[in-house]
Amino acid sequence: MRAVWCGFALGIVWLQQQASLPEGLAWLVLAAGTFVLPCIGFACLRPGGAGCVRSAGWCMLLVAAACVGFGYAAWRAQTRLAFELPHAWEGRDIVVRGWVKGLSTRTADGTRFLFAVESADASVERFPRTLQLSWIAQDAPPPALEPGSHWRLIVRLKRPHGNANWGVRDAEAALFARDVRATGYVSAPLQAARLKGRAQGIGVTVDGWRWMIRERIAAVLADAPHMGIVVALAIGAQDAVSAADWLLMRRTGTSHLVAISGLHIGFAAGLAGWLAGMLWRRSFFVGGGSPLIVPAQKVAIGSGALFAAFHAALAGFNVPAQRALWMAGVIALGQMGGRRIAPSVVLAWALGLVLLVDPWAVLSAGFWLSFCAVGAILFATSGHPRVARRAESGPSPDEGVERSLAVRCAHALGSCAQALVERMRSGARVQFAVTIALAPLTVCFFSQIPLVGPVANAFAIPWVSVFVTPAVLAGIALPAPFDAFAFRFAHHLLEGLAAGLHLLSGPPWTVWQLPQPGAWAMAAAAIGVAWCLAPAGWPLRWAAPLAWLPLLAPASAAPAEGAFRLTALDVGQGSSVVVETARHVLLFDAGPGPESTHAGERIVVPYLQAAGIASLDTLVVSHADSDHSGGVPAVLDGVEVRQLLGGLAPTHPLWRHAVKKGAQTVRCAAGQHWQWDGVDFAILWPDAGPLQGKPNAHCCVLRVSAAASARHGTPVGTDGQGQVQVQAQAQAQAHEERLTALLAADIEAPVERVLLARERAALRAQVLLVPHHGSKTSSTEPFLDSIGPSIAVFQVGYRNRFHHPYASVFERFRARGIALSRSDEDGAARIEAGGASLSLERYRQTHRRYWMDR
Template sequence: MRAVWIGFALGVLWLQQQAELPGWLALSALGASACALIAVARLCFVRGAVWSSRAGWFAVLVAAACVGFGYAAWRAQTRLAFELPREWEGRDIVVSGWVKGLPTRSADGTRFLFNVDTADVPVERFPRTLQLSWIADDAPPPALEPGSRWRLNVRLKRPHGNANWGVRDAEAVLLAHDVRATGYVNLPLQAVRLPGKAGGIGTMVDGWRSAIRDRIAAVLNDAPHMGIVVALAIGAQDAVSTADWQLMRRTGTSHLVAISGLHIGFVAGLAGWLAGWLWRRSFFIGLGLPLFVPAQKVAMASGALFAAFHAALAGFNVPAQRTLWMASIVALGYLGGRRVAPSVVLAWALGLVLLVDPWAVVSAGFWLSFSAVGAILFAMSGHARIARNQSLDSPEEEGERTFATRCLSALRSRIAALIARMRSGARVQFAVTIALAPLTVCFFSQIPLIGPFANAFAIPWVSVFVTPAVIAGVALPAPFDAFAFRFAHQLLECMMAGLQLLSGPAWMLWSLPQPDAWAMAAAAVGVAWCLAPAGWPLRWAAPLTWLPLLAPASAAPTEGAFRLTALDIGQGSSIVVETAHHTLLFDAGPGPESTHAGERIVVPYLQAAGIGALDALVISHADSDHSGGAPAVLESVEVRQLLAGLPPANPLWQTANAKGAQTVRCAAGQHWQWDGVDFSILWPDPGPLQGKPNAHCCVLRISSGASPAHDQTPLSERAPVTALLAADIEAPVERTLLTRDRAALRAQILLVPHHGSKTSSTEPFLDSIEPSIAVFQVGYRNRFHHPYAGVYERYKARRIELSRSDDDGAARIDAGETTLSLERYRQMHRRYWMDR
């Protein structure tokens, strides 16, 4: 069965990498191929030879991959068949249904899933699940209980996520949750609570989870680590504070916030032991239950049932599902009198997880969970368990030994057993650390060097003390639950204080760029090589395979060239400019007041690109869609200089100074060179800032192949590639720049002024620039209706190559000394769920 489930998983993974779903003809050919391979495998097994048996298992593996590919394609086609027609985007729709899952609450309102029963639109396959926001404007949203029925007036749009290199694909997450439209509750005063509640086990469990969250909130109120207690109780992580997240990421312990397989396994084992203990003592009440069913089987079944209950409280995340399936398979095998090999148990869990959710392979939790367990099984496979030594002395010899000698022998035996267990635990910790390090770089672009030591302290602390205290609080009635929750919080305060001491200096967090497929493959070989059983040849050479991961080749532009990456951050602006040895960030996108793009997109992109420091952060002006993400950037990345068009009272100046950044107000005439690339500020003029923020935006001009000061070669002969980052300037500023120096405005690359609004991109301005490429940074169906249709047609009429972030995702432009290339993310990295 190992080959079957591994092949099935490979097929599912293969499907999730496709740009388009296969048609029915391709699926039919795939099914025929699977049948033919099964027939070949049967013939190979009949022959019985070693080579024939191996060929048969290979045929089974490929056939299972075909089945997995077809199954995932069928599930995807079924789910994508429900969609919101484009003509119904942004229109009022009245829907009736019930609240699904656990709503997420914040100061801005409530976000929740809504299961639709009826909709007043003539759409045959209207989306079954919506992701809605109930915005807290004049009044806070009502308490949305899981299963409660409502009639709501909503405005929807098709599922759309930001598409950037190194950032999580939000559209894949929406598809995994069967969300085929997103939007918000319009006219909340007209919302009607309908009688009754939705039924079903899932709704009942969600109700329990909501009640537990409310109990914890009532007890701990505004306690600093309340979010962690909630996360350990019900798996909801939305209440974990930013400070806690940052500390746990620095120490590599963020996995402890989730209800992981380790927690479920520990608590399930404890529940199984308690059930067995009570079952054995049934003789004291005259029942004699072990005479009918052995206590070991009762303990095993009870542990599996409790694992199911705990996994349900966790919201059935991937680690919880894996643990549940593994516990169930082991329990079924034991009840049937069979011992199932650990690798077979893991393979069954892998297959069952993907049967339930084929999109699990696109989540980090899937890879981290299964890789950790697989590494432990592989690392421990060559190490036999050390049993406690038992004395084989004869009764006569035992009698001849003194009491002191027997005590000393027993003490030595216990010490030897303790040392053996410590060695085994250290090897497990080593295996998990080595196995997950490449995945940590792939998903989070970092390796916490203090992680093994922090986890050696934090894992047993959370598993042995904190989690049982939280579970006790869940199980106990009021007011006794308050004591358990407060005790758990005090334990967390001790743990967080210890992690704060261990976090150490900034160099303890090793930041690395996101690796490519070849570097990950080489690292995987190195992990298997390093964890192989004793006697494996050349184990000392295993770290060499990690060199592409830990010391990647530089992807920076060459001397005299630059790379410009316009991020897809929704409605806002953020552009990363890289030269051979320097990096500049022009604007940082929206912040907490809007979409949190600074911390959700800009910082993760910088980390994935291996950019640990910014030589300059340019904030063009004070509008929040350009400056809101700057505090997150200053908090997460070293910034050497802040160059901004901000009024003196803006708090960003003080924040940057506190982080050690040099602060300078941008003004026309400023000029510098990095690595043969010329940078110059064209606007605003020196002196006090006047007018609205758009009137004093920083305008940056970048030219490749800049010559040193002593080089007298004419500019026309050097033919540099030039980019103009125009921020949010409007027609008056455009006219002023035109009257000063038209030649300075000429550029092949243009960041479109003010997102393509009708107050900018005048005809004379475009005629003077003559761009070859123009980039529109706009949000999907943004409320400003950017870009304005007339302005967009103005660009198209000039046959300019256009890139829109709402259609193309992020855009990357490589500008050599005389060459120019454009890469659109959604074209180069397309997946079948994009724009569906």
């Protein structure tokens, strides 16, 4: 059974990496694997068969199970993809009727919530069943959107779309995993009407309980700094956890504590089972004979499993909670049936059941962290069986006299001390196993290893599990006003925990930043983990850390000397470009801030961390518009910035923020020039002196150029993986040839004319960051003719309100045969410049998944 469930999981993981769903012949191959391989496998497993034959039989069963998992997940995906919003209905007002699903999330500018559609005034055959909507606060705050409440809303929708970047969480996958097939906002809040009645069902009832608990906690703690953690421990909703708390827990490796994890559910279920068993035993003494009919042990086990189900429901059935629930259920069924089930079998059943319910669970970090942590504990402790020690209750036969009271007390204290040492040793072994096992996953998902994690968790885990969680549960169980005392007590305990974590996370060395590893580095690290946690006596265990070298000391991915890499990030309607040379990094703009996509903290900083970029030599802020400068504060807070070069007014607050973070500040001006690793950087605009006009009139324009063996290039096709190759064509010229990129920010036609009159020769470039996102006020014909680009990058948001890029401007580029990249269609774009060619990689082509653009 272990092999079957593991094969089933492998098939599902395989499906989630595919660019398209199986069709035709692929389904025939899956059917053959599903029905033929098990027959051969069972034939090989007949008693008396040779060892190699039996091994082949198990492999065939594993492959057959993988085929079943792959086909099952593909069928579920096709069913879900059948519901979609047609392109023609995007941006149109649609009247929908339905009910609020789950808990709404309060934001600074309104409320975000899921809406289950019952009917829609749209001629769409398979209208999306679940919408993610925003109710934007205008003249009045949004109403309380209780789970299950019926509403009639006028909404404006678009197909599910997320920013697509290397090393950044796939928001589109998260929407698909929640069956959200359209997103949008309430376009006419004044015409919204709450309808009579409420939705029915167990899920709606549970969500109603969760909503009431959140309201009770909010009423008691109000603006308390750690109120979000109390809510997360009570009902699993993490949207209220503050950014400061997230940063602290990430730096100390304690982020798992804010989720209702398997540890919390196991503790609560064990406590509930012990209480139920105790009361059941006591019923015999008040005249009941129930313990003689049903043993108290079975009552305790069943009660613990039921309470685990209740607690997992309060957690919103997140993946760790599901894993703990299924494990508790399998153990309870086995023990109530008089069978002892191996822990590995219990974990395998939990793995299969989680994926049977939700095949997209493998897309979340919580799935891998939860199952790998439990698997590591079981593997590491399998070679250390617990030996029961029988305490001496009386004198040995050889003793002729009774021991004195002092001797008995000393013996009891010695036994307690020995038991305490054994527990501490066992706890240290478990903590070591979890730390070693989760370190590669932490690097993969978060690009860091908190070096103080083991120490922080050593006191944080028992603190939260033994003190904070029971206090939160008591607050849930107690009626008002007694619940307020429990919630406040839990918050005071969290304040003490935060103080301790702050002491540990102070020095910069407490967090080891590492680039996001590749598949081979992760495979080598997994082998190293298994090797290190193997039972005592395993050969060459001391050599296990060698398998971690590709993870901890990765080969440099920086460009060669004299070359540069340009990565135009997908930040929505805004701009952010990373320029790398052999030993230096420059960031040109940081995308929009809290007023839009929070690009600085959600996209730019995670990308830099995933790429192994811990510091920026220069951060260029082209101008003050929020779609270029809004993410700068998050970048200044997230990575080290040595210099801020900006086209900003002297009174702009970013100057003070940069100085506070220790960055040198310089205003950009034409004529500034420097060289890194054989690559030239030059500022072409604005002129020195006071800034005049609107921000677009004094944008920083940056030229990046590297030596090349030839000058110009034209697209000659792709390499088979979506990368456009641009081969340089030799030209007979006496001066040194260059490969050049021009980052034009938001300049408009007047600035283009000035640059043409002054710097026509310097404008020649093979790569162009299209001015002002392709607006009709920029990219004039003479300007494009002077640049002569081979590659042009449009950084625009999906269905942005400015309608960028303008249709005629985009056609202007297309007519010149230029290789084009649009962030709304292609995601991030990466350009390698050096030697004799350029290469353009579009993220959505090389990393395509079947749910993209569907």
